[in-house]
Amino acid sequence: MRTIFGASAAFAVALATSTIAIPATESAGKTVIHIKDFKYKPTPVHVRVGERVHFVNDDDEAHTVTAKDKSFDSEGLDTGKSWDHVFTKPGTYAYFCELHPYMKATVLVTK
């Protein structure tokens, strides 16, 4: 029994460590959203207030990053161009591409 408990405790520690490592990695670098194949990847994205989000157009077409409520707008991003936005208020931000309105994605901003 002692061995089984020890093994599960070690497993729990490993789990806890990996759970902590994921957000630490995200906050260490900036959040990057790639636009590829007429999609924003990944979505939805979770960020903290004040965090910078970097959008990169990896597609052969121009795209925009435009808030549904128009609170932000990258305007046209050609192939290889990028655009940054800092989210200063908590909330759920739906955005889309003005050139291809069926392209939709979400950024969730928490304190």
Ligand SMILES: [Cu+2]
């Ligand atoms: Cu587009």
